[in-house]
Amino acid sequence: MRVNGIPNVRTCIAPLKEGITVEMQEKLAELPDAIFSGEPTKTLNIDVLIVGAGPAGLCAAIESATQGASALLVDENQCVGGQLVKQTHKFFGSKQERAGTRGIHIAKELEQELQNLQHQGKIQLMTDATVIGYYESEKKHRFGVVKRCEYQSTLYDVRCDAVVLACGAMENMLLFPGNDLPGVYGAGAVQTLMNVYGVKPGDRVLMVGAGNVGLIVSYQLLQAGIAVDRVVEAAPTIGGYNVHAAKLRRCGVPILTSHSIKEVYGDGKVEGAVVVRLDEHWKPIKGSEENVACDTICLAVGLTPSTRLLSQIGATLEFIPEAGGYVAVHDASMQTSVKGVYVAGDASGIEEASTAMIEGKIAGLAAAIQLGRSKNKKLLAEYRNELSQLRAGPFGEKPRIAKEKIAKHAEVHHA
Amino acid sequence: MREYEKTGILSLKDLQIPTKKQLEKGVAILECVQEIPCNPCVDSCPVHAISMKDINAPPLNDFDRCIGCTKCVGVCPGLAIFVVKIKDDKAWVTLPYEFVPEPKKGTVVKALDRTGNVRGNALVTKVIKQGKTHVVTIELESGLAMDIRNIRVEV
Numbered sequence: 001m002r003v004n005g006i007p008n009v010r011t012c013i014a015p016l017k018e019g020i021t022v023e024m025q026e027k028l029a030e031l032p033d034a035i036f037s038g039e040p041t042k043t044l045n046i047d048v049l050i051v052g053a054g055p056a057g058l059c060a061a062i063e064s065a066t067q068g069a070s071a072l073l074v075d076e077n078q079c080v081g082g083q084l085v086k087q088t089h090k091f092f093g094s095k096q097e098r099a100g101t102r103g104i105h106i107a108k109e110l111e112q113e114l115q116n117l118q119h120q121g122k123i124q125l126m127t128d129a130t131v132i133g134y135y136e137s138e139k140k141h142r143f144g145v146v147k148r149c150e151y152q153s154t155l156y157d158v159r160c161d162a163v164v165l166a167c168g169a170m171e172n173m174l175l176f177p178g179n180d181l182p183g184v185y186g187a188g189a190v191q192t193l194m195n196v197y198g199v200k201p202g203d204r205v206l207m208v209g210a211g212n213v214g215l216i217v218s219y220q221l222l223q224a225g226i227a228v229d230r231v232v233e234a235a236p237t238i239g240g241y242n243v244h245a246a247k248l249r250r251c252g253v254p255i256l257t258s259h260s261i262k263e264v265y266g267d268g269k270v271e272g273a274v275v276v277r278l279d280e281h282w283k284p285i286k287g288s289e290e291n292v293a294c295d296t297i298c299l300a301v302g303l304t305p306s307t308r309l310l311s312q313i314g315a316t317l318e319f320i321p322e323a324g325g326y327v328a329v330h331d332a333s334m335q336t337s338v339k340g341v342y343v344a345g346d347a348s349g350i351e352e353a354s355t356a357m358i359e360g361k362i363a364g365l366a367a368a369i370q371l372g373r374s375k376n377k378k379l380l381a382e383y384r385n386e387l388s389q390l391r392a393g394p395f396g397e398k399p400r401i402a403k404e405k406i407a408k409h410a411e412v413h414h415a
Numbered sequence: 416m417r418e419y420e421k422t423g424i425l426s427l428k429d430l431q432i433p434t435k436k437q438l439e440k441g442v443a444i445l446e447c448v449q450e451i452p453c454n455p456c457v458d459s460c461p462v463h464a465i466s467m468k469d470i471n472a473p474p475l476n477d478f479d480r481c482i483g484c485t486k487c488v489g490v491c492p493g494l495a496i497f498v499v500k501i502k503d504d505k506a507w508v509t510l511p512y513e514f515v516p517e518p519k520k521g522t523v524v525k526a527l528d529r530t531g532n533v534r535g536n537a538l539v540t541k542v543i544k545q546g547k548t549h550v551v552t553i554e555l556e557s558g559l560a561m562d563i564r565n566i567r568v569e570v
Contacts, residue, residue, distance in 0.1 A: 089492070090492035090548075091492060092451060092452060092453035092492050092493070093452055093453060093454075093470075094452075094453075094454050094455075094470055095455075095458060099453060099454065099455045099492060100455040100490055100492055102546075102547070210423075222514070223513060223514055236416070236421070237416060237420040237421055238420055238421070238423055241449060241451050241493065242419055242420070242423060242425070242447075242448065242449050243446070243447055243449075243451075243493025243494065243495040244493065245419075245423030246419075246423055246424065246425060246446065246495065246529065246564075247493075247494055248423065249422070249423045249424050249529060249530055249531060250527055250528070250529050250530070250531050250564050250565040251527075251531050251565060252527070252530070252531025252532070253531070255422065255423045257421050354452075389452070389469070389470055389471075390452045390470070391452075392452070392469070392470075392471050393450040393451060393452055393471030394449070394450050394471075395449070395450070395451055395452070396452065396471075
């Protein structure tokens, strides 16, 4: 989409203003020459650049700055918090990970810590800004950052000794006829609409996917007064926690395992869907089709790590199915194959917010140690221990396998 | 494969069940049977009745020690703790509730079981707020005490 003549804008997070022009864009667009004219590029020298102000990035920035490294935190959204700002449920984990606190409140607590460090001049924050690329530089890492402000954009030339890429992930899409009809959403988009913007996405929802995201968002839909017709899950068992499934079931929402969505139909918008039962080989069983009247399809079928910047930097990527796709190979300090380039949170392999926060702390602290700003290796060991405890149970198996595979690749590349 | 992994619904045989005597004083039923990394219930218990081998182990309640204070009900992030008290033909179930409109003391609500089926009416006898979670106590006939796990407030 093109907004005010600027191509490739994510309209879903672009602020709505009086007189704004939003247009459909045909294929690749050209960057208008005039966009950065009039204002010179500003140069910023800092110790650590953190890309993404979700749970991982916030914790990385706070940790780096607390340890004495100067930090710049950049996020493309208007506010910090990433996915936390729509997570109205209470978090699991232990006291250290703020268990029992709702995601929205964790976002507020972290924002407060960030503001305290900002007042002390230890962190600079740039929201509504995009890191557009990595550039050649002899000694330092160098990034182009576009900061938007009303209708003007400023280009920053950011030079840093270390960078933490906490860019998060993108929701997966599912292939079926009618998946381009208005009313087919990702679960994250539905959560943003209702919990951040206060907009009802529809009146009757079919949820696809019974992992924790699908179960939690279904419950939040009910809390918003929206009917959830059923949850379908292709796997033979429910992937998310039983406590989340039980909450939905006692509200009367059926969860059908070994079921999937076959197609969505409707005239210009979703009017219903056909679901189908799957056999033990995950193949649709003929004659098991069932019609579901609904106006919204919500897809909670996993996430893919955002690795575009990592790829441009030249960090070694490997395809790890348990991590959700291509991820940057990294060591136990979250450092990638490129010295001074760290990764944390979903960008380093799909997991959840509690572990993302600890990974952020590890990356932020390791970067500060690398730059000679801190010597606190004991704290680093404590964070690593916390992380392995959270992954010790059966639900931590997938990320545990992912991280073991990543560690093996890191050893090979190191040797 | 356990049945609840397919359906999401726990049955009584999946749970730690108190004796009749323990139910008479009122105890917390922990409907949390999987190994998930979570332990706020342990910290919330004033008499250290709830314990856990490690953060991933399912919590266990020492029903003799439990005083049925309901503090854990509003703390559990999984909304999976219920305090049940049975005396003669009457029972009281304390459950977490996160919907609007909020239940009011003295009103009659629908009583729902683990599958969401309405099994009868219940009288709201107490509502306290722990953060944004309502901790609601309902009075109902004793035969339903181990089945009723949700309410519906009719508007």
